[in-house]
Amino acid sequence: MSHLHLCFYSAFVLSGLGLAFHRTHLISALLCLESMMLSMYVALAMWPIHTQTTSSNLLPVLMLTFAACEAGTGLALLVASTRTHGSDHLHNFNLLQC
Amino acid sequence: MMEFIVFLGVCFMFGGLAVASNPSPYYGVVGLVVASAAGCGWLVSLGVSFVSLVLVMVYLGGMLVVFVYSVSLAADPYPEAWGDWGVVGYGLGMGLVIVVGIVVGVGQEWLVSGNTVNNEGLLFTRSDFDGVALFYSWGAGLFLIGGWGLLLTLFVVLELVRGLSRGAIRAV
Numbered sequence: 124m125s126h127l128h129l130c131f132y133s134a135f136v137l138s139g140l141g142l143a144f145h146r147t148h149l150i151s152a153l154l155c156l157e158s159m160m161l162s163m164y165v166a167l168a169m170w171p172i173h174t175q176t177t178s179s180n181l182l183p184v185l186m187l188t189f190a191a192c193e194a195g196t197g198l199a200l201l202v203a204s205t206r207t208h209g210s211d212h213l214h215n216f217n218l219l220q221c
Numbered sequence: 222m223m224e225f226i227v228f229l230g231v232c233f234m235f236g237g238l239a240v241a242s243n244p245s246p247y248y249g250v251v252g253l254v255v256a257s258a259a260g261c262g263w264l265v266s267l268g269v270s271f272v273s274l275v276l277v278m279v280y281l282g283g284m285l286v287v288f289v290y291s292v293s294l295a296a297d298p299y300p301e302a303w304g305d306w307g308v309v310g311y312g313l314g315m316g317l318v319i320v321v322g323i324v325v326g327v328g329q330e331w332l333v334s335g336n337t338v339n340n341e342g343l344l345f346t347r348s349d350f351d352g353v354a355l356f357y358s359w360g361a362g363l364f365l366i367g368g369w370g371l372l373l374t375l376f377v378v379l380e381l382v383r384g385l386s387r388g389a390i391r392a393v
Contacts, residue, residue: 141311144311150292150295151244191371198378199377
């Protein structure tokens with residue numbers, strides 16, 4: 124594996140671990156999700172550099188479009204949960220009681 | 222030149238580690254800004270400057286700004302930074318991922334990858350301009366689907382945060 128590939132693979136895995144081991148705030152989990160989107164963008168932009176096919180340059184921009192949609196929806200969920208529960212601390216989100 | 226690219230890659234990785242060690246969200250956003258700035262520099266150094274500019278404007282200038290405004294919902298009286306022992310513990314534990322990656326990479330004797338995508342002459346564009354311009358010709362269907370998805374997201378967000386009497390998520 125090339126050392127450049129190591130950089131975005133490990134950033135993706137680290138952000139995934141940060142999403143899994145979230146601590147107190149919901150928004151830190153959303154920030155880890157954004158970091159995963161960023162590393163996927165860089166990975167998709169690396170691919171047409173290595174294979175020298177220009178049409179694959181479309182994919183990172185398209186992925187960023189849908190990542191923006193997902194970030195907006197995640198933040199709307201954050202706002203709705205904070206208005207209901209008073210804060211975004213994850214241990215307060217216990218309506219499911221599991 | 223390759224050393225600079227590797228340095229930017231390492232900055233990207235440490236920015237990801239800074240977000241993943243879950244400090245208070247005020248400091249997590251700093252890690253994300255560092256990671257995206259390093260990622261932009263990295264893409265420019267490799268030759269694809271258009272996708273790097275798209276990343277700066279849409280990601281850093283659009284999405285992260287909205288995240289910074291939303292971090293105001295997560296106000297702690299004593300925010301934890303990277304000097305607190307809980308965050309350091311998480312950071313070191315996740316840093317083991319980087320160590321494993323380096324060990325595997327050195328074990329396979331680092332393949333070299335240092336090609337760029339420059340074109341020659343004054344009036345030619347780099348490869349990624351031609352690629353993204355396909356959005357307006359053969360990829361017009363994808364363009365319309367992306368635009369439709371964004372419009373739909375606008376209405377989804379409107380419904381989620383309305384919440385007075387007919388909202389989607391409300392406990393009271």
